[in-house]
Amino acid sequence: MSADPSVRGLTSTAATSAAPQARTGAAPSRRTTLVLVGLVLLALGACAAYLVLEARGSWDFVLPFRGRRLAALAVVGAAVAVSTVVFQTLTENRILTPSIMGFDALFVLIQSLAVLGLGSIALNQVPVPLQFGVEVVVMLGASTALFFWLFGGARRSLHLLVLVGVVFGVLFRSLSALVQRLIDPNEFAVLQSRLFASFGAVDPQLLAISAVVVAVTCAWLWSRRRELDVLLLGRAHAVALGVDHRRAVLSLLLAVGLLVSVSTALVGPITFFGLLVANLAYLVAGSHRHAVTLPVAVLLAVVVLVGGQAVLEHLLDAGTVLSVVVEFLGGIVFIALLVAGGRGR
């Protein structure tokens, strides 16, 4: 590639003499392409396996039924993967997930209060879309309030924000524990079943709404991928390179809040899974660029969730434990990162 003769400026004297050489910044490297193609194939394989493995009975019944579950897994996987990668970029930190900032705890509190206030029978009569809507609005409202309070004013520290989020998480958890003590034991059993992430009985209407919200949010985040790359350098560099840091971070955090709220309201709290796929993504992507890490994380999430569910549900006949398994793996990654980080310093 020859240098453009129109180049002028500080670096212009050598611009014309620069030798051609390997480019690492522009075109995707061969490794990136390989990883992406491999993951797409793996994800498709996992989806196919989930749809057809051990299928008994009529396809007319099996395919729509399994298709719906598959879609739920994919929507949640994408939401968790994208929200975690973006959140970690914004906080310049690889062991935090948005859920650690009290989202899960808030979900538990909402559920506990609902069971206490309405009773499980009345609660079951509330239309599912209404429940979903209330949950999303409360969680999004709380996160927005938190973000604007801590990040909208003069003092803007992301670390303070994260810390306050964690403290609120503890507060919500304690409140939930208190509320749960007031609930009668039968009702408590109902509550518990609502608190585990479950990919089983997902309402088709909610699934459709969530899929649209997640798709639109992810598409918007994708359009900001180059700005996200710059934010990886930290606040000072981003500002020096012309990013409106406060505005960028606020809007991106809101998108993260939306993704997490929708996915939590859809299937329940998932704390460590995002950590697992985000860190796996950084490991295999071989690039810092979000044009690579975002799709790789989404594909990994689909492979793990759908593949895991295919194995557990169809081969081991233990379909309900997927959330436990992915949380367990994610928890191990969390501990490994803590240990590695501690040793690195």
Next chain:
Amino acid sequence: MIEVRSVTKRYGRTVVVDDVELTLPAGGLVSIIGPNGAGKSTLLSIVARLLPADAGSVLVDGHDVASTPGDVLARRLAVLRQENHLTVRLTVRDLVAFGRYPHSRGRLTTTDEAHVDAALEHLGLTDLAGRFLDQLSGGQRQRAHVAMVLAQDTEYVLLDEPLNNLDMKHARQMMRMMRRAADELGRTVVVVLHDINFAAAYSDRVVAMRDGAVVVQGTPAQIMTPEALHAVYDMDIAVHDVAGAPLAAYYV
């Protein structure tokens, strides 16, 4: 032109930049010197809108840095900070390419590539372009960060201690490069230095700070006197005339 108007910065009740007035004309090389904690980095960060001032304003070519859109300013002014720790693992080339973001928003054109190549070449990093930053020596890493600032190709270039970690040869190369940028390309280079001899040999103007205030400023000849240096550093420093240029013997 950079105009610093009554800029004040406090941390708690400590005033670290105290009502500073400073006008730096466009073109040329200006050095800022002064002891540790004098407020040099703080002032530079305020000029580069990395830090808000508590009072006063900074104008770059008449644009108030606090209110000018960030991307407009980023095509006019580039800054190297004293500390440049990154949490993300990047190659030298990736880092330098970020310098083109204000122009290309991350979509590198051939022109951008040429600027990146040129910046790498200028700092002797062409052979190290594919290395990760954590695989470099301190001085090589410092040069990579300077290359990123150069790739930004701006009218104003602010550098906070660019000679950190550099050996004699690279330090001189760096100063010569800044001199050329000012002379041949008409750039305005503002650089924080600790070696007053480098400052005197290469600058058009020297600004000396102490305790958050500008205590002396002027041509190198005006600064390089035992009296002026004493006012800045509280040290007795002999200044010798070596081949027609002032040389401060501050080692002994």
